[in-house]
Amino acid sequence: MQKTLKDMAKYLKNVITPEIPETYAINPMFENISNEEDIREGVLAFRNFLYQLCDVLIVEGDSYDNHKKNAHAFDDRVTISVYFPFLHNVKCLLLNIGFHGVLTESDQSLTVGNNIFNTKIPVSKSIEYLRFLTACGILIDGINLNDKKPDLLKAEGIKISYPDNPAMLTGLKVMAIAEIEFGTNANKLKVNDSNTISYCRFSDILLRCDYRVLKNNKIDDVISILKDTMKPLSANVQGFILQLHQRYLDKGLKCNVEIKDLWIKIKYSYKSKEIWGINVSLNNGYQINIKAKNTHKYADTIERFPSFIQEMIEKGYGCGIKRGISDHCNGGCQGFRFLLNDSIIDIRNAIETWIDTELLFA
Template sequence: MQNTIRDMARYIKNIIPPNIPETYTLKAMFEHVSGEENIRNGILAFRDLLYLVCDRLIADGSLYDKPVKNTKNNVSHPSLPVSYPFLNNVKSILFNIGYHGELIENGGGILLDDLKLLTSVIGADGGKMKAKISNPKLIEALRFLTCCGIYFDGIDLDARTLDMSKATSLKISYPDNPVMLTGLKVMAIAQKDLYTKGNHDILLRCDYRVLKDEDTEVISILKDFVAPLPAVVQDFALKLHQRYLDAGLTCIVDVFYLGIRFIYSHKNKEIWTFSAAHESGYRILIKAQNTHIYSDVIETFPLPLQEKISRGYGCNKKLFGEPCQKGCHGFSFPLDDSIIDISQDIEVWLDKEVSCLQRKKHLSN
């Protein structure tokens, strides 16, 4: 079943950091934009704007859902530009305003001297895509942003079409909280200039962490990641994280488009992962490849878990031409209340898998 723009908006709202600190040191590259305190306040205001955008899409998503071609592939590997073009247009326009616009009136407005700059479609890395936002779609997205409290002076949004040749400049304001424009400016710069592989869509996620002059501890990012989950599941995830860092595993955070992963590895070999994606939700993925060595332990697990392990994981070649079922991701379990029933079994299972890998490494040395 094709997910709706409402589903995507709910997901994005969940992955926007809920606990942005009021004090942190910024990279020197932002000194020219504004003072640190003003930028930090702007980031909080921009985060709140993103929440508002999500809330409006959740409430009125049916107005903006578009029929999607090639549904099977989009369900398997959906992308924002293809599956949710309206949302991608909104994101692109916000980026174009922030990146190309000039803060004016002591940060109370943004001046964009060329309306055509709004029409660039922006990818997950902040780069321009070949496509352009058409005139009708531009009007639609600007009207939506007006409903979110952003004002555009120099353009008639009641008109059926926009005459790009006559619009010489555009002033953007946000009367509800003008400092938001400073936050938008900084996050747009970060999206373009601080993008790295494994950290997509910085702007849409309001990933303020890339602005900081110091690295953010993984545990802090994980706490934000699990914040939407039930408290007991949050406790399980944080406990598992610490347990296997103590056991010598490494953890890296990877954001591919809007999918987020915390990958736990032994000597660069992935063992298990916390994962979130809008099409599959929050999950724990286990890539255990040594179950045959400790089959006696697996026999002590609940029967449904035993049966799942016995089926193994991977992509069935007979699925070629059908929607990808992500079998290569490993044994997959939802991160919800159901995981608590087998939480102790998962710990025992992972302990055994890690022990096998450590033993193999010792023997090879």
Template structure:
């Protein structure tokens, strides 16, 4: 079943990095934007603006959700430009405003040229995005956003303000720079997640990233995940965080081999995935597991076509375990499974 634009709005609110009021040192790559304190205040204001934007998107999603393309059933990543083009276009223009806009009037506004527009879109689509941003509280002077027949290349200067909290413009600018100039293949979507952690001079501890990611799960499930996290770090595994296509993947690796991971995904929710390849070496242990785990393991990890199923069944992404409260009933068996798999990997 296709996820709607309202679903996207709710999910993006969930995976935004939690706000912090603690001071943190800013990487020198960003300090030319403003003073450290102003950047921190601006990021908080920008995060609050994104919450507002997602609320408006949720309320008006039906109007803008024109694409009917459905993602593959087992795909964890989401490509906005393909499945939710309106939000992609809004994000592009908003980033352009932040990146190309020059702070004026004592940083109370941004002066922009026509570089803020998306040249690949018709005038009507650009204006539609600007009207949406206006609904979110951004004031746009220098262009009539309701005039359909105009040449955007003739626009010389546009003034952008946010009267509700002008500090937001500083946050908008620094987060746009972070996304465009400093985003990586394994840390994407910085802008719409307001991942201010990339601005820090010091690297963020992986434990805090895990805690931030699972914050919407029940307290007992969070405790279970954090126990697993520490258990396998103590055993010598490393935790590597990747964010691609709004899919947050925290994978636990032995050498270069993924053993298991924690996932947050628009299409597939919060789940553990297990990439077990040695189950044939501990079949007697598997027989002691509850039926739900035995059936999952019997399905097998790997490409469905190569496993002679004849079609894709999501096996290449690992064996999934939903992170709802039902996982607590099998927590001990999950640990035993992971321990056995890890033990076999060490023998290699």
């Protein structure tokens, strides 16, 4: 089923960082913005603003929806700038407001100029994005939003405020700076000496309110990322995934986190080959995938699996086009996939046995 802007807003609300600690050391590069306590308070306020933004889109999304049909239903990565340009352009406007805005001495407002506008975007569209932000609680003083085509190039001294919680403006500013400074860096940051965990940063810092990029110690807690990612699922499923995570770290697998266009992929590899992973995406929801390539070596073990898993294994996986079983993408390259809902608990023993056995022949 084609996903709409409302669907994207519901999904975004799930992947916005739900757990932000009350205390953590802030990178000194942000010390000229505000003190650590106010920055942390601002980040929490900005996170709550994002929830408000999502709520407005969920209710009014049809009014703004100009999405394009996805290439195929199995896409995990849905490029926001292509498929949801309204959300992308609102994000870019927020980035510019935060990055270029100057906080007043009391931190009650941001002052911005015409450099927050993309000259390639029609004035009517820019006004539409500003009106949307007012629907989310932001006040804009200095531009008459009732004018059909105000001269935005002459706009100076625009005042941006957020009466519900002015601290949000500090959060917006530091998160915008973080996105622009770190968002295009796909460098992997090692978390421990054994090199079993790494974290790839991409361009979702602002929309996910990923506070981790503000931390001073340059060490990313992948456990917290995993917990945040699994938060919308039941306690049983969360517990199962955390247990699997630790089980395969103990067995020497390397964990990598990749986040691209709100697609979260947590993969576990052995000798540079992905064995299993977790995918969270707009189109496919929450899934666990197993890339088993040695099933022909342990047929006796497979015989003990539930019949539907045996049938999946018998069909195999891989590109449907290359295998001659489909004339279009069937998502086969993504491995054997299972939805992460309570039904996964019924086959947890089979999942563990399967991955354990696959590792024996890896």
